[in-house]
Structure formats: C-alpha cells, structure tokens
Amino acid sequence: MNRDLILVIGASGTVGTELSRLLKEQGHTVRATTSKTVKSTNELAHVNLVTGEGVKDAFEGVDKAFFLSPPGYADQHALLSPLIQEAKRRGLKKVVLMTAMGANAVETSPFRRAEIELEKSGLNYNIIRPNWFLQNFHTFWIQGIQQHNKILLPAGNAKVSFIDARDIAVTAAKLLTSDQHDRRDFDLTGPEAIDHTHVAAELSRVSGRTITYEEISPNDFKNGLLAAGLPKDYAEFMLMIIGFLREGYSARTTTSVKEITGVEPRGVAAYANDYKMNFKK
Numbered sequence: 001m002n003r004d005l006i007l008v009i010g011a012s013g014t015v016g017t018e019l020s021r022l023l024k025e026q027g028h029t030v031r032a033t034t035s036k037t038v039k040s041t042n043e044l045a046h047v048n049l050v051t052g053e054g055v056k057d058a059f060e061g062v063d064k065a066f067f068l069s070p071p072g073y074a075d076q077h078a079l080l081s082p083l084i085q086e087a088k089r090r091g092l093k094k095v096v097l098m099t100a101m102g103a104n105a106v107e108t109s110p111f112r113r114a115e116i117e118l119e120k121s122g123l124n125y126n127i128i129r130p131n132w133f134l135q136n137f138h139t140f141w142i143q144g145i146q147q148h149n150k151i152l153l154p155a156g157n158a159k160v161s162f163i164d165a166r167d168i169a170v171t172a173a174k175l176l177t178s179d180q181h182d183r184r185d186f187d188l189t190g191p192e193a194i195d196h197t198h199v200a201a202e203l204s205r206v207s208g209r210t211i212t213y214e215e216i217s218p219n220d221f222k223n224g225l226l227a228a229g230l231p232k233d234y235a236e237f238m239l240m241i242i243g244f245l246r247e248g249y250s251a252r253t254t255t256s257v258k259e260i261t262g263v264e265p266r267g268v269a270a271y272a273n274d275y276k277m278n279f280k281k
C-alpha cells in the first residue's frame, strides 16, 4: 500500500479530528493544519485561510489533501480557491472537498464556485456535501440544552436526515485512499429523516433529563448567532440555510455513505448513546 502524505485542512475540527485519526490508523502521514501560531513540522502546518498565510508552504511534499472552509466565513470560495490553485500547481494525486448538502443548488453561491473550480482543475477529486451534523447538538446548539433543557431553533416540524460527522470522516478517508469514485460528487446523509422533537426525545433518553424542541423565530435565531460573536454575513448565511431546512430541503436521504464505505451510517440513537456525557447535567 502507498503511504501518502495527506494534508488535512481543519484537522482539529469535528470532521478533521476523526479523519486524521483514521488516515494515521491506515499508515498514512497526516499534515494537520491550524490557524493558530505553531512551529511547523512535517505533521503540523500553520495555515490561515483568511489571510492566506502558510498556504503554499503547507503543500510541500504533499500527495493528497482534504479541504473544508471553516465556519464563520460566508465567502467560502475566497478561502478555498487558493487551496485548489495550489493543489493544481503541485499536481496532487487527489483532493477531497467538503462543502454542504444544497451547495450546488445555485451555481453562483460561494461554495458552488469552489466546487466548480475543483471540478475544472483537472485534478482527481471528490466533492462531499454532508447534511446537518448530529454533532451540532453538543456544539452549536448546546447552550439552549444546558441552560433551558431545550433545542431552540427556527426549524418548524421539518425532517432532517442528520449525519454523524464520524461517518463523514470514514467516507472522506475512503475517498482519499481509493480512486474508485474519482471525479464524482456525493450528498452524504444519515439513514433516516427525523424532526427535532425526535432528536430531543433521544437526548432525553440518554441524559435522564427532559429535553424538548421549541421553535423560535428566525429573528431570535439570528440575534443569538450575533450575540455568540458570529459575523453578520455568516449569521445571514445560517438563517438562509436553516430556512431551506425548514422548507423540507434537508429531508432527503442518500445511500452514498454505504456505497462508499460499505457500512450503514449511524442514526440519532447511536449518536445520543455515544455522546450522552455531553447532555447530562
């Protein structure tokens, strides 16, 4: 088996941590990136996608790469384009780009522009578009759960085929280490479409608390994001995409995870069981 040097953008994040672990387990060398100031080594590179700092150096000796755009920035194309250009310049063997389900609905959206740039780069690539992560419940939405026992979102009664980020990582690892699906894009979902009341019931089951879903207004949602320090354009981006969720556009399920990895993706019950410590008082 070829032992590749694989650049992982966002290696300390929800998907990147698990992806890096899986790639190392398979004997590959991972070059993790961080926007924090660090002394660069073969396995750690300082890359700030906002300023462009470190991008070129991070590719030195790299065979393959995983790209994402960190949350908080609405112009994902501006952050991803320099990475795609550098991958092309270096002739990488493979690039896997993670965007988001629905990113290809509008050809001019920043995420879609990055996808198109990669598609036209001549590189071997995959694009993965995951649906909303289950992990959001113990990260982004945890404050309402901890303080009020409530999932507070403007989601109506819409169903969502939430995906476990660990399944995104398994899928990305497989795509990075195989050429079987080259030049294809995949929408990644969990096994079932469920509403937020169903998620709340699962979190109650594992935590021993009563957690409920309460619908809030889009405006309250946006104000909450702004109060948490998110920039206005990103809060508006989030409002737009949760609007699509509410309209039912996040309910579709796909079989992509199984097709690529051979394993069924995890559902909400497995997520709740595995992360129950996050939901206990």
Ligand SMILES: NC(=O)c1ccc[n+]([C@@H]2O[C@H](COP(=O)([O-])OP(=O)(O)OC[C@H]3O[C@@H](n4cnc5c(N)ncnc54)[C@H](OP(=O)(O)O)[C@@H]3O)[C@@H](O)[C@H]2O)c1
Pocket: 009, 010, 011, 012, 013, 014, 015, 016, 033, 034, 035, 036, 047, 048, 049, 050, 068, 069, 070, 071, 098, 099, 100, 101, 129, 130, 131, 132, 133, 136
């Ligand atoms: N959450 C969802 O439901 C969902 C659904 C679909 C798609 N997505 C997409 O998933 C992506 C986020 O993935 P994730 O949740 O795994 O990430 P995450 O946990 O939010 O982690 C973000 C990563 O980006 C790095 N980072 C932050 N600022 C950076 C900068 N200026 N330059 C370079 N790196 C930076 C962070 O590391 P340092 O702090 O060390 O730099 C960290 O490793 C986004 O593009 C989002 O649109 C999310």
